[in-house]
Amino acid sequence: MDNTVVRPGDDLPEGIPSGIHIQLSFVSGPERGMIKRLWKQTTTLGRAGDIAISDPAASKNHASLSWENGSLILRDLDSTNGTLLSGGRVWEAVVTNLDEITIGQTVIQVAILQEGVSDDSQGGVVVESVGDTTLPRPALSPATVKDLNVSRRHATIEFMGPDRVLLKDLESRNGTYLNRKRVSVAPLKNGDAIQVGSTTLNFFVSIARNGK
Numbered sequence: 001m002d003n004t005v006v007r008p009g010d011d012l013p014e015g016i017p018s019g020i021h022i023q024l025s026f027v028s029g030p031e032r033g034m035i036k037r038l039w040k041q042t043t044t045l046g047r048a049g050d051i052a053i054s055d056p057a058a059s060k061n062h063a064s065l066s067w068e069n070g071s072l073i074l075r076d077l078d079s080t081n082g083t084l085l086s087g088g089r090v091w092e093a094v095v096t097n098l099d100e101i102t103i104g105q106t107v108i109q110v111a112i113l114q115e116g117v118s119d120d121s122q123g124g125v126v127v128e129s130v131g132d133t134t135l136p137r138p139a140l141s142p143a144t145v146k147d148l149n150v151s152r153r154h155a156t157i158e159f160m161g162p163d164r165v166l167l168k169d170l171e172s173r174n175g176t177y178l179n180r181k182r183v184s185v186a187p188l189k190n191g192d193a194i195q196v197g198s199t200t201l202n203f204f205v206s207i208a209r210n211g212k
Contacts, residue, residue: 005042015039016067021113023204025191029106030054035190035204041095042066044077045103048136055102065095072112073113074101098202111202136150157188157203 016022016093023039029164036051041051046062053062059079066073076083084102085093095101097112151172158166165188168178178186188194194201 013212015041020067021111022065022067022072023111024034024051024109025109025111025204027100027107027109027191031106033191038065038067041068045101046077046079053103053106055104058106062103063101071095072110078102098200109202111204113198150199153180154196155194165189167192167203172196 004061007192016038019041019108024036024038026032026034031053031185034207042051042064045051045053045057045107046059046063047053057080059077059081061077062079063077063083064075068074068187068189074083074093074095081104084090085095086099095110095112097110099110101108101110133148149163151170151174154169154172154177155170156166156168167176167178167183167186167188169184174197175182177183178188179193188203190204192203194203
C-alpha cells in the first residue's frame, strides 16, 4: 500500500500555500486504503498521472486537482469514462471538504483543512500529545467546530505513542461517534470518521520516522 506524499520538485516553485492541508483518502477501488497529501499547485490523477490510479476505467491522464484563488478545482481531462464529484458528472467544479471524487470504481474522499485561530467560545475537539515525548506535539487549543450540537469541550484526540492514537469523549451532551458507533474511548486509524453533533471529521495523521 502506497501512502507516500506528492511533493513539489525544485522546478515547481508554486504549490499549495502553507497552512492549507489537502489529503486524498481512497475509500474504494484498487488503491483502497491509500492516502495522499497534495503539495503541487496542480496534480493529475490517472493511470499515468502524478497520483497513479490502476482502475481499468481510468484514463492515462483522467482528471486534475488545482489550487486556484483559494479554492480546489477539479477538472476532467477529456477522460473516456468521465469524472464524478459527489455523485454528479463534472468537467470543472470546486471541491469542498469531504467531497468524493469517483473515477470508475475508485472513490476518493477529499479532506481540506486550513490552519487558523481557534475560538474557545465554540465547541471542539481537543488535540493532545501525551506519553512518548519524541512525538510531535500539536497545539492544545481546540479545533473549532461551529455546530450547536457540539459541547464546548466535546472530545479529545490523544497521541499516546508512534502507533497509538485515542479518541475520548469528554462527557459531551450528544456523544462522540467513531465510524457511526458511539464511543467513550476508542483507538483511531487513518481514514476513520469522527462524528460530533452534526459534524463529521475524517482523521488523518502522518508521523515522521527516523528523521524522514
